[in-house]
Amino acid sequence: MHASATAAPKLDAERRLAILAAARRLFSERGFSSVSTTEIAGEAGVARGLINHYFGTKRELYVEVVREMVRFRSQPVPEYVNGATPQDRIDESIERWLAMVSRNREAWLAAIGAEGLGRDPEIEAVLDEAREEATTRLIEVLGLGPAAAAPPELHAVLRAYGGMAEAATREWLERDRWSREQVAAFLKAALPRLVDEAFEAIPNRDPDPQGETQQ
Numbered sequence: 001m002h003a004s005a006t007a008a009p010k011l012d013a014e015r016r017l018a019i020l021a022a023a024r025r026l027f028s029e030r031g032f033s034s035v036s037t038t039e040i041a042g043e044a045g046v047a048r049g050l051i052n053h054y055f056g057t058k059r060e061l062y063v064e065v066v067r068e069m070v071r072f073r074s075q076p077v078p079e080y081v082n083g084a085t086p087q088d089r090i091d092e093s094i095e096r097w098l099a100m101v102s103r104n105r106e107a108w109l110a111a112i113g114a115e116g117l118g119r120d121p122e123i124e125a126v127l128d129e130a131r132e133e134a135t136t137r138l139i140e141v142l143g144l145g146p147a148a149a150a151p152p153e154l155h156a157v158l159r160a161y162g163g164m165a166e167a168a169t170r171e172w173l174e175r176d177r178w179s180r181e182q183v184a185a186f187l188k189a190a191l192p193r194l195v196d197e198a199f200e201a202i203p204n205r206d207p208d209p210q211g212e213t214q215q
Contacts, residue, residue: 014087016054018044023065028106032062032170069111070130094187112166134162151206157199
């Protein structure tokens with residue numbers, strides 16, 4: 001009895017993950033409207049009713065897939081290493097991020113293209129939350145203090161950088177106009193210039209509570 005009780009949650013988790021993985025693959029390949037829940041269930045090796053049980057409707061499943069896909073959107077914050085410069089941290093963060101994007105190519109492209117479904121407030125909210133989290137992590141990578149204390153103009157600059165980084169990955173992965181080495185070099189060079197030169201050029205901005213941005 002005890003073994004059955006402990007096995008059930010594990011089985012539920014495995015089935016749920018299998019459905020998410022199958023839905024991610026199919027939605028990435030063909031888009032939301034061209035995939036049926038019957039196909040997702042077949043790909044996951046589960047009964048179709050389990051999709052309704054765990055996620056509800058196909059749209060609710062899609063929202064969860066998008067949420068899962070953008071969890072790796074944020075650039076990881078490297079551990080502090082004595083003697084490492086802000087540029088070292090930027091370089092390491094971007095390299096880790098591009099490695100994640102490369103490993104999850106189809107899922108990444110599907111995630112940043114999710115707004116192509118049209119105006120969907122829930123999808124937009126999921127993507128906006130992910131982009132805000134990415135901005136917070138960039139502030140940490142740059143060593144600019146707590147994100148909550150950073151001026152709104154800095155948040156705006158880093159959100160703009162995030163949008164540019166998304167576009168850069170499309171140039172690399174979809175249009176083949178850049179190599180991985182080229183997109184990495186571009187992003188590594190652009191971020192400090194945006195934070196220093198472009199941010200400083202913004203008129204009438206709030207004073208930075210941390211003082212001038214670190215060099």
